[in-house]
Amino acid sequence: MDTNDLKLLLERYWDGQTSRKEEDQLKAWFLNNPTPEGLENEAQLFTYYSNQGKISLSNDFESRVIDQLREEEPVSNSAKTIAFWPLLTNWKVAAVISGIVVASFVLKNPFGSSTQMTDTYDNPQDAYEATKAILLTISTSMNKGKKHTQQLMKFSEAQDIISEVNVKSNKEGS
Amino acid sequence: MDLEVFQNEVLPGKNKYFRYSQSITGNRELSEDIVQEVLLKIWDKRSELGDVLNKEAWCMRMIRNLSIDKLRVKANQGESLDKASNFYDPGPSPMEVTVNNEFQHSIGEMINKLPDTQKEIVQLRDIQGYSYKEISEVLSLDLNTVKVTLFRARKRLREQLKTINIYGYERP
Secondary structure (H helix, E strand, O other): OOHHHHHHHHHHHHOOOOOHHHHHHHHHHHHHOOOOOOOHHHHHHHHHHHHHOOOOOOOOHHHHHHHHHHHOOHHHHHHHHHHHHHHHHHHHHHHHHHHHHHHHHHHOOOOOOOOOOOOOOOOHHHHHHHHHHHHHHHHHHOHHHHHHHHHHHHHHHHHHHHHHHHHHHHHHHO | OOHHHHHHHOHHHHHHHHHHHHHHHOOHHHHHHHHHHHHHHHHHOHHHHHHOOOHHHHHHHHHHHHHHHHHHHHHHOOOOOOHHHHOOOOOOOOOOOOHHHHHHHHHHHHHHOOOHHHHHHHHHHHHOOOOHHHHHHHHOOOHHHHHHHHHHHHHHHHHHHOOEOOOOOEOO
16 A cells, blocks of 8 residues: 555544444554654554554463353352253153053953052052052152153052943943 | 353453453553452342343443542542553553653553544544444444544544654644
């Protein structure tokens, strides 16, 4: 850029017409070239802008901030604690689902099946009631399983209805 | 946002935040504290940063607000700030007073005497290199106001420069 181009660019700068790129060009030009006659003030101004742009924080500033943030990282320890709870919730859900599976196995043929577990109870109805009581006990001790407990109870109610229907139909058939 | 992202996306702007703060407070130590305080606040609010489109402008707004607040508190307490530390020291020996230093000091004085908004826009545009759009976000001004204010600031500086001789002193 020759002196004439420089003066034209400066006029545009004073009029607020220059882009950021052109303003960077002005700064760089005055830093790297001897000052043309009559432009000493502008040279000083752009040198001032360049120098001010070099002001920086002390070298250890960033490490001090990082150290301070890391000191607050007991948040990450409680994050580990918090992260444990989803796992515990998963175990609760797994336990409830297992209970549902066991209950459905027990309830599949409530009356007269030789494959039913009769080791503990001779009366399947008693076994059914006992199973339901156990599952309800498990679920009430697990807060997170409440939703699934409600589902289990609905399942249990459905089984009751089916059982009644089966009993009625057996009686009618006999 | 984890610490690594904070280091890569927020911390790199620290020197810009510092220069801007110092242009308001004129005090290096105070501005360093301000930048540290703002960075810690940003870390505390990191969950909200995902909603912020222009993080740097958001940080600069926090820097500006806290710098003005601290300056106001200091003024109310009757404390004067060492404004001399505002200027860049090119590093001459203590025994040497150079023509350049005097001129640079004069330019710093001229900019400091601009009306606040003009001074801030000169700082953000001519020193920090922000776009008009970024400046409008930091200062909560519309684009036209930013352009007009910058034009007025430069016009004022150009007139004042004519009053300074080559040695940095006002012409008689």
